[in-house]
Amino acid sequence: MKLQTKSLFILFLVLISPFSVFADGMTYDPDDGGSTYDDDSYYSVPDDEVNIFTKLTDWIFGVDNSIDTPDNTTTDDTPSDIVFNGTQNETEQSSAEAVMGDKEEAIIEASNSTQRILDEIKSDMVSYYCVGYEVGGLVQEVINAPDKIGGFSVFPVRITVKTPSIDSMFPEEVIDYGDDQYTIDVKGHTEINSVTFKVMQGGTVVSKYELLNLNLVSENQQHTFDAILKVPDDYASEVAVMVQGGNLDLNDLNALVTADVESFEIYTEVDHNLVVWKENAEYARWDLEEHEEDEEKPSRWDHDGDGDKIPSGDDEPWKNTSYISYRHTTSATQSILDGIVDHKGKEGGLGSEYRDQYDDEMFAFKADANGATSNIVMTIKSSMIHELNNPAGYSVTIIGYPEYFDTYSTDMKIQNVSYRLVAINYHADGTSTISTDSKSDGILPDLSRVGVINTILDYNSDGDTVAIYPFLLVSGRVYQTEDNPDRSFPVWAISKPRITIRSNYVFVITDHSKLIDSFLADGDFTESEKEQTEAMLEGDVADYLSKIAELESNRDFADDTDSKNAYQKAIDYYQKAIDSLTAISLTNTDSIIEGKNKAWYYESQAKDWVQIAELYYYGLDDQALTLASTTEEANSDSDFGLIGAISGDLIPAVITDNWLGILIVLAGVVVVFGGDIDLKSMKSGAKKVSSKMGKIKFPKK
Structure with a gap:
């Protein structure tokens, strides 16, 4: 220097x-x-x-x-809403609420979770900007479709066309004839033969809906045509096979969750004829000329007709021209939603250390959803405790949402539905096996009603298990049951709840902490109990030091920054647990209670960061981030303070x-x-x- x-x-x-x-x-x-x-x-x-x-x-x-x-050196950097001056159970309860929120409020949220998602996917038919050309006088005003199209859904489309006024297209001709004048009248109409709706990608037709043999005769009138189309979807057949059985690969399932809808546009084609009859000039000036008594007046519209004042099918038209008017959208993909997430659900779950605080109540969990999320609504409720080799209860709600098609038809149904709820065991070598499998036995009834499935996933693991992922798969078809029962589209959906299954962990201090609570409960902390307490806490410190030594080795071995940082956080929290214990004064009851409860809390944070580090190490960043969201650092409003920082x-x-x-x-x-x-x-x-x-x-x- x-x-x-x-x-x-x-x-x-x-x-x-x-x-x-x-x-x-x-x-x-x-x-x-x-x-x-x-x-x-x-x-x-x-x-x-x-x-x-x-x-x-x-x-x-x-x-x-x-x-x-x-x-x-201890620092008071713990969240202020955690109870450290009570019993071990009170610390556990307040710690759980600091992460997961109020229990009763969460139960109420769970009861409303399905309706919240239904409210999210409600849509309005809006006008899409479109371009194209219209011929033969036909005017197509707009293409209407939902303002929200969830993922790979089937969706309604509507167009409104107006047929031309023949008088405006072909005004009557006024012809001078000597000192007089006569007019040549023009009559006609538009014949709409068919309307075709398409979803196009480049020059490829992805899905099509045709209204054929319409034979609609119209002049100067508006007509509305409705259809249903399918978003481009390369996954429907694959999911239908997955739902039926067989092994599932984690990478394939994650690919479904993150699959993006490729750009597409909506095309409409109207096949129509403009049919026009022009009045016979001889007929028009007949009254201005002299004729023999036996001379026959010519046909009004053609030379072979019967002289009717209105053109008939037997009258050969002056013009009969075929047209195809088409228009297409320019930004249809902007209405696509990538999936529905229940933002008010829980995330992560808890380990078995909180089993006393959370019994069998079901809580709504956040989930990443994809597929036909405007047609199929899924909510996943589960117990709060999720740990390896421990069963977890699930309550899955699957609802068809035919109301999405109400502008098109009130008779739409989602039928031939199958589901599969699985827990995927991901191994250290990158392979996947099924830990627990719960699937529909045959075909479910149509989803015109709410379907609720209650089941249990066991989270069976082995020595090679890195993580377990729960997934819900659903497959079915959208039908128009009355007007066109043969027309249907495949639909599917996948939901990946944001639940991290905790690794098995035996707390160092929990049993000792509860025993110390019993020592202090009667207000008489004897010398024998003090000696026993001191011995227990010294043993706990030794155990924490052993864990730190192991984690330092793991940290140094890890080759990625996220894993190294997570291991270091775990080390820091174990050190905080040591600091809390070594600051205890055995002659001060408040010091004992606060010190051992803080040590438990810091240990709970440390064990989470150990699992986060391992998840990062194996490249499971999604699970690592989900688990990290439940840690004290992500949920605490307190500042860690300058002293703690240095x-x-x-x-x-x-x-x-x-x-x-x-x-x-x-x-x-x-x-x-x-x-x-x-x-x-x-x-x-x-x-x-x-x-x-x-x-x-x-x-x-």
């Missing part, structure tokens, strides 16, 4: 030394293992964590006081290339100093802090 920089820090330390909140009332005794003490207490504290003031002075003057013990090795935490920043807390004010630094000399003197720890010394107040 340059001399001027060191001088600056020495001057600064002299100025702030009277105000150091970290050294006030404490003395440093290097002969006593680096501990600090006052007249009333004795704590075991690592040398390099005595206080920031001491650390700075030691660093500046070259004193190396690092020892092979971890930091046990409670590790101070100097490495704030060094950047060619710059050094030191954070000093003075009466709540953060002061940042910067200066040049010789990184090479600093790094050469760095020493890794070991996770080993000697005998725990509890305060002897």
